[in-house]
Structure formats: structure tokens, C-alpha cells
Amino acid sequence: MQKVEDWKSQLRDLHRESYLWSLSCCYYDKEMAKDVLQTVYLKIYEGKATFNEKSKLKTWLFSIIKFTSIDFMRKYGMRIEKLNEDHWQLSEKEVVDEKDQETWFRKILQNLPGQQREVLTLAFYHDLTLGEIATLLELSIGTIRTHYERGKENFRKYIIRYKLDTELL
Amino acid sequence: MKIEDKLKKLFHENLEQGAGAIPDFQPMWEEAERSHRRKQHLIWKIAASLLLAGTIGVVVLLSHQDDKNATIIAITLWNEPTKSLTVPQSGLEISELTIWKSPTGFLLPKNNQ
Incomplete structure (x- = not known):
């Protein structure tokens, strides 16, 4: 104690x-x-x-x-989300209509497949290394790296596709 | 700007804003302390209840055992009602039987007495 x-x-x-x-x-x-x-x-x-x-x-x-x-x-009987990353789609209207950066950021993040979202959040907000993330989620570092790279790419695709941030164009 | 740097900036600028109000630490920690104490009290209450129930059970069993012994004692002390018919009640009766004389003895010749 x-x-x-x-x-x-x-x-x-x-x-x-x-x-x-x-x-x-x-x-x-x-x-x-x-x-x-x-x-x-x-x-x-x-x-x-x-x-x-x-x-x-x-x-x-x-x-x-x-x-x-x-x-x-x-x-509580909630289905743990298991989105197939190839099928995730955020409609253009949902994103482009939201000019506010915080809103479109949140929408993109919430629409990422669960593990990509978690890995990106841990890496970019909580400043954990991929090794620490692998320990935390009890996954191999190779799996974590895959989620990391795919998550980054999906995020970048949306930002570029809808011209949400000119710095990345 | 590299994508990693951009994402880092985006996350730090926006993640917390969408979260709403963050609950305070101290009330949550105090609630954890209270929950722990409530559990401890409940465990002690259950243990005390079991002990009391066990004690009552033992007392009840022992009291039934005393009743059984009392019954046994009562049986051993019981005197049969026809005892007086088979065993002399006093020494006087025994002596009277042993010195009993035949009421027709005088009819017999003297040399037979």
C-alpha cells in the first residue's frame, strides 16, 4: 500500500x-x-x-x-470493432464540409481501423516507441510497424485527397 | 514537412480538444480508496456472520446433547414400581419372615418341635 x-x-x-x-x-x-x-x-x-x-x-x-x-x-456485449482496412471509407462530404481542423482530424481518426488508430495515437500523441507499443498491446513489433505504416498512409491519403492541409500537398 | 512531424503536430493540436472535459484525478483516486474500504468492510461482515452462525450451530448441538444425557440419567434413576413385591422394603420384614412360626405347630408332638 x-x-x-x-x-x-x-x-x-x-x-x-x-x-x-x-x-x-x-x-x-x-x-x-x-x-x-x-x-x-x-x-x-x-x-x-x-x-x-x-x-x-x-x-x-x-x-x-x-x-x-x-x-x-x-x-457489456459490445462488438469490438474489427474494420478491414481495405474497406474503410469516409465520405468526401463528411470530411470536406468540415473546415475546422479539429473536427476533420477527429473524423479521420475515428474512421481508421482500430489498431491503426491506437498505434498512431500512442506514437504521435503519447510519444511511445514502436517497441513500447508492441509491449503494451502484446503484439509483435512487425505487426505494430505494419499498423503504423498503413495508418500513416491512410491519414495522409485523406489529407491529400480532400486538400485538408496544403503543407502535405 | 515530413508526414511524421505533421501527424505529431496534428495529434498534439487536436486530440485533446475533441475529448471534452478531462475528469480530475483526485476524486477518482479517492473513489478507488472508498471502494476498497467498502470491500474490506463487506468481507469482515461476511466473516463475522459466518462465525456467529457457526457459534449458534455449535451451541444448539451441545444443548441437544445435554437433553440426551438427561434422558439417559432419568432412565438409570428410574425405579420399577413392582420392586417392593420382590425385594423386602426393610430389615424388619426380613426378620419377621425368618422367625415366622407355624400356627399349627402346637398340634405336632413336642419331640418334633
Whole structure:
């Protein structure tokens, strides 16, 4: 219990990123994201999730969030999204009509296949390396690299296709 | 600008904006502490209830055992009602039987007495 108290300040520092990651894992359902994070804090407090210091605290914490979100979705009967990346399509109208960068960014991101979205979010927002992402998601680094490259390419395609950002044209 | 740098900039500028209000850490941590305490109290309540139920069960079993012993004792102390017919009640009756004289003895010749 004393050790948990020692981590409290580090957990506090990571709280913002933890919530955003939880939101990503929960397909942007804010209530579920909060419940997942609450459950994770309870697991840590009760010692059901212990940090073995083999990885960074952030990687360990994000891994717990990821697998807790999967448990939640299974428990509530939600189908875990498994979009085939060849079939994802965001209509031109949905994107072009939104001139606001934040809105079209969010729409593109939410329409990426699940694992591409997660890998890009972890790499570009949470600043994790591909190795850390592989540890977190319990996938091979080759698989992570594939999702990373395809996700980047899909994002770039939309930005270029709809001329959303002239810097990339 | 490289795509990686552009994506990094896009993510940092826009990801948080779409998330809405981020819940505070302290209330969530305190809720975790409260939930843990509630679970601990529940475990103690269940343990105390089981102990009480077990104690009551043992007391009930023991009290039935005492009743059984009382019945056994009562049987061993029981005196048969016809005992007086088979065994003399007092020494006086025994002596009276042993010195009983035949009421027709005087009819017999003296040398037979």
C-alpha cells in the first residue's frame, strides 16, 4: 500500500494522458472511458495490478487500461470493432464540409481501423516507441510497424485527397 | 514537412480538444480508496456472520446433547414400581419372615418341635 502511495504522484502526472488513451480504447465513449480508468485505479490501489518495473510505468499503465477496456466491452456485449482496412471509407462530404481542423482530424481518426488508430495515437500523441507499443498491446513489433505504416498512409491519403492541409500537398 | 512531424503536430493540436472535459484525478483516486474500504468492510461482515452462525450451530448441538444425557440419567434413576413385591422394603420384614412360626405347630408332638 505504501508503494501505491509512492506511485500516486506519477499516476497523477499521467492522468490526462491515461484518460485520453482510455477514450481511444473505448471508441470515444466518455462515460465508459471514465469507468475504465476508475476501475484501473481501483485495481492498482488493491494491488491486483502490480508494477514489476520491467517496462516504463506509462507503458504498464496503458496496458492495464487497454485490457480493462476490452473486459468492459465484452462484459457489456459490445462488438469490438474489427474494420478491414481495405474497406474503410469516409465520405468526401463528411470530411470536406468540415473546415475546422479539429473536427476533420477527429473524423479521420475515428474512421481508421482500430489498431491503426491506437498505434498512431500512442506514437504521435503519447510519444511511445514502436517497441513500447508492441509491449503494451502484446503484439509483435512487425505487426505494430505494419499498423503504423498503413495508418500513416491512410491519414495522409485523406489529407491529400480532400486538400485538408496544403503543407502535405 | 515530413508526414511524421505533421501527424505529431496534428495529434498534439487536436486530440485533446475533441475529448471534452478531462475528469480530475483526485476524486477518482479517492473513489478507488472508498471502494476498497467498502470491500474490506463487506468481507469482515461476511466473516463475522459466518462465525456467529457457526457459534449458534455449535451451541444448539451441545444443548441437544445435554437433553440426551438427561434422558439417559432419568432412565438409570428410574425405579420399577413392582420392586417392593420382590425385594423386602426393610430389615424388619426380613426378620419377621425368618422367625415366622407355624400356627399349627402346637398340634405336632413336642419331640418334633
